[in-house]
Amino acid sequence: xxxxLGYLSLFKILPEPTVITDASLSIVYINPxxxxxxxxxxxxxxxxxxxxxxxGKTPPRVYQALHRALIGGKSFTTKEMINKRKDGSLxxxxxxxxxIKEAGKSAFYIQIQHDITEQKKAETELAEHAARLEALxxxxxxxxxxxxxxxxxxxxGVIAMDKKGAIIALNKKTEVxxxxxxxxxxxxxxxxxxxxxxxQGKIIPKDMRPIxxxxxxxxxxHGIYFLVKKGVEKIPLFITSAPVIVDGIVxxxxxxYRNVSQQVAIDRAKDDFLYFASHTLRTPLSAVAWSIERxxxxxxxxxxxxxxxxNRIYDQTQKMIQLTNDLLDVTRxxxxxxxxxxxxxxxxxxxxxxxADLKNRIKDKKITFNFTxxxxxKTYKTYSNAIYIILHNLLSNAVKFTPIGGKVxxxxxxxxxxxxxxxSDSGVGIPKTAQARIFQKMYRAHNVRDKFEGSGLxxxxxxxxxxxxxxxITVKSKLGQGTTFTVVLPFALEIIxxxxxxxxxx
Amino acid sequence: xxKQIKKIxxxxxxxxxxxxxxxxxxxxxxxxxxxxxxEAGIKLALRSHPDLILLDLILPKMDGLTMLKKLxxxxxxxxxxxxxxxxxxxxxxxxxxxxxxxxxxxxxxxxKLAEVVEQVREVLG
Numbered sequence: 303x304x305x306x307l308g309y310l311s312l313f314k315i316l317p318e319p320t321v322i323t324d325a326s327l328s329i330v331y332i333n334p335x336x337x338x339x340x341x342x343x344x345x346x347x348x349x350x351x352x353x354x355x356x357x358g359k360t361p362p363r364v365y366q367a368l369h370r371a372l373i374g375g376k377s378f379t380t381k382e383m384i385n386k387r388k389d390g391s392l393x394x395x396x397x398x399x400x401x402i403k404e405a406g407k408s409a410f411y412i413q414i415q416h417d418i419t420e421q422k423k424a425e426t427e428l429a430e431h432a433a434r435l436e437a438l439x440x441x442x443x444x445x446x447x448x449x450x451x452x453x454x455x456x457x458x459g460v461i462a463m464d465k466k467g468a469i470i471a472l473n474k475k476t477e478v479x480x481x482x483x484x485x486x487x488x489x490x491x492x493x494x495x496x497x498x499x500x501x502q503g504k505i506i507p508k509d510m511r512p513i514x515x516x517x518x519x520x521x522x523x524h525g526i527y528f529l530v531k532k533g534v535e536k537i538p539l540f541i542t543s544a545p546v547i548v549d550g551i552v553x554x555x556x557x558x559y560r561n562v563s564q565q566v567a568i569d570r571a572k573d574d575f576l577y578f579a580s581h582t583l584r585t586p587l588s589a590v591a592w593s594i595e596r597x598x599x600x601x602x603x604x605x606x607x608x609x610x611x612x613n614r615i616y617d618q619t620q621k622m623i624q625l626t627n628d629l630l631d632v633t634r635x636x637x638x639x640x641x642x643x644x645x646x647x648x649x650x651x652x653x654x655x656x657x658a659d660l661k662n663r664i665k666d667k668k669i670t671f672n673f674t675x676x677x678x679x680k681t682y683k684t685y686s687n688a689i690y691i692i693l694h695n696l697l698s699n700a701v702k703f704t705p706i707g708g709k710v711x712x713x714x715x716x717x718x719x720x721x722x723x724x725x726s727d728s729g730v731g732i733p734k735t736a737q738a739r740i741f742q743k744m745y746r747a748h749n750v751r752d753k754f755e756g757s758g759l760x761x762x763x764x765x766x767x768x769x770x771x772x773x774x775i776t777v778k779s780k781l782g783q784g785t786t787f788t789v790v791l792p793f794a795l796e797i798i799x800x801x802x803x804x805x806x807x808x
Numbered sequence: 809x810x811k812q813i814k815k816i817x818x819x820x821x822x823x824x825x826x827x828x829x830x831x832x833x834x835x836x837x838x839x840x841x842x843x844x845x846x847e848a849g850i851k852l853a854l855r856s857h858p859d860l861i862l863l864d865l866i867l868p869k870m871d872g873l874t875m876l877k878k879l880x881x882x883x884x885x886x887x888x889x890x891x892x893x894x895x896x897x898x899x900x901x902x903x904x905x906x907x908x909x910x911x912x913x914x915x916x917x918x919x920k921l922a923e924v925v926e927q928v929r930e931v932l933g
Contacts, residue, residue, distance in 0.1 A: 573898075576898065577896065577898070580895055580896050580897060580898065581866055581894075581895045581896050584895035584915075584916060584917040585822055585825070585895055585916070587917050588825060588895060588916040588917045589822070589824045589825055589828065591917065591920075592825070592828040592829075592832075592916075592920075592921050593824075593828060595920055595921050595922065596828060596831065596832065596921065599835075623917045623918070626917070627917075627918070630897075643900075643902070643903055645903070
């Protein structure tokens with residue numbers, strides 16, 4: 303003991319908490335570090351068994367192993383010991399037991415503890431942190447795989463580039479469209495690797511390419527351009543170029559290339575059909591109508607019967623012409639709003655044109671026509687002839703279904719955001735049961751089916767166009783008293799507008 | 809018809825329609841010349857300087873609008889009144905024609921011959 307106690311001054315300053323027991327496991331010393339850690343004063347534990355530090359949380363096998371080691375006179379180290387402070391709180395320690403032999407027998411046991419509570423806490427936090435990182439990493443990997451899968455599964459070509467137009471990434475579809483291999487393209491400039499042309503084959507200068515808009519003005523550019531590839535016919539591409547903006551600065555762009563060969567072919571087929579229908583069908587009809595007109599100029603040479611026949615042929619020809627016109631309008635309407643002209647127009651001027659066109663029919667039926675309008679109906683960008691067709695169909699219906707000497711009125715007004723067209727008549731009216739169906743294709747109400755000519759297409763076309771323009775049509779009618787149609791058309795047509803712009807680039 | 813007889817040039821490739829138009833304009837007191845293609849039409853126009861041209865759009869080889877553009881490049885041709893008389897009432901064509909400069913755009917099947925004559929008289933005062 304004596305030489306051990308000589309070291310007590312050393313233990314005193316040892317930062318590791320230390321307890322020394324005698325061979326009978328009575329505490330003979332604890333150092334200040336342990337006092338601090340455990341909360342016990344040496345005086346409180348002197349002579350006691352160290353099991354006063356036991357928390358009951360240490361696995362029993364640790365003590366069994368410790369016991370075996372100490373009996374065998376060996377040192378023992380454990381990391382799993384959990385002890386209890388005076389105040390009952392727990393702390394985890396690494397501890398080393400060293401038997402000190404005197405005269406060949408273990409005389410003292412020194413337990414040097416190392417408080418690892420903080421370390422354990424840090425380790426636990428570290429483990430949690432690592433788990434979180436792992437999860438994040440996994441989800442990032444998933445995201446990456448997803449992103450990559452997404453990129454690859456997109457049916458369009460996608461190229462990501464830096465702010466100078468150097469290619470950073472591209473997908474398989476891009477390889478197909480451009481005939482590239484990804485590994486050869488990374489780092490190359492989109493400006494030098496391919497050229498774009500307009501429909502006439504004129505090369506689009508660098509500054510006019512959609513990517514330039516994205517990179518220089520931070521706006522999304524799009525349009526249809528033709529890819530010029532060596533030895534390959536030009537491919538129509540719908541290109542969307544979106545800037546990638548970080549902290550308000552354009553750092554690059556992502557381009558999407560959609561091969562629109564098919565759409566272009568379809569559009570061409572639509573145009574061809576309209577061309578065929580309008581020109582080819584109307585030409586013989588014009589010839590017949592004009593021939594009868596010429597014949598009728600010498601009316602006195604015909605018998606009453608012959609004149610009747612001529613009139614019949616003329617009327618039927620006019621009917622055919624009307625049907626052809628309806629067919630064209632239906633087709634245009636079903637092809638979409640893009641078939642209509644988009645321009646600055648004033649609804650009052652459109653109405654004036656229309657009233658001039660209808661004035662003979664109004665006069666023939668001795669109809670009192672009343673036109674009123676709001677004071678501030680302005681010129682705005684819209685589908686002028688779509689508005690013409692809407693008004694034409696509603697007004698000519700009103701004239702048609704109103705008896706001789708009746709009244710027809712047109713009122714044009716506006717709200718802050720909408721143009722309001724109202725056509726009223728004192729005509730035959732629409733039966734209640736038919737009101738919901740009058741906008742259907744070829745539907746004709748029973749009260750007019752036999753008495754009036756018609757194809758049942760006019761209101762279908764009208765409501766279709768209104769729909770395309772984002773507007774609404776409503777009807778109020780009383781059988782035998784008259785009908786009022788109200789059309790509301792929003793002034794703002796941005797969405798349709800941009801589609802229009804796209805189509806114009808074809 | 810106390811005034812000088814007005815000369816009009818009809819450019820129309822459909823013979824039936826051309827004959828009907830020519831007959832009507834002749835009967836209405838106009839001096840009529842005709843052409844069945846844009847190439848023949850512009851040659852005739854630049855040579856005979858008609859008072860007005862009735863022009864179809866769909867013509868063999870050169871179409872009506874191409875002819876109109878060429879006509880408008882000529883010193884005389886820039887001012888001659890032109891009325892488009894076509895069965896094609898495609899909006900793009902109409903606005904294109906209006907941009908180049910035409911007096912009106914008539915759809916054949918939607919007008920009577922008498923209305924075409926009336927329109928021509930209106931232009932020629």
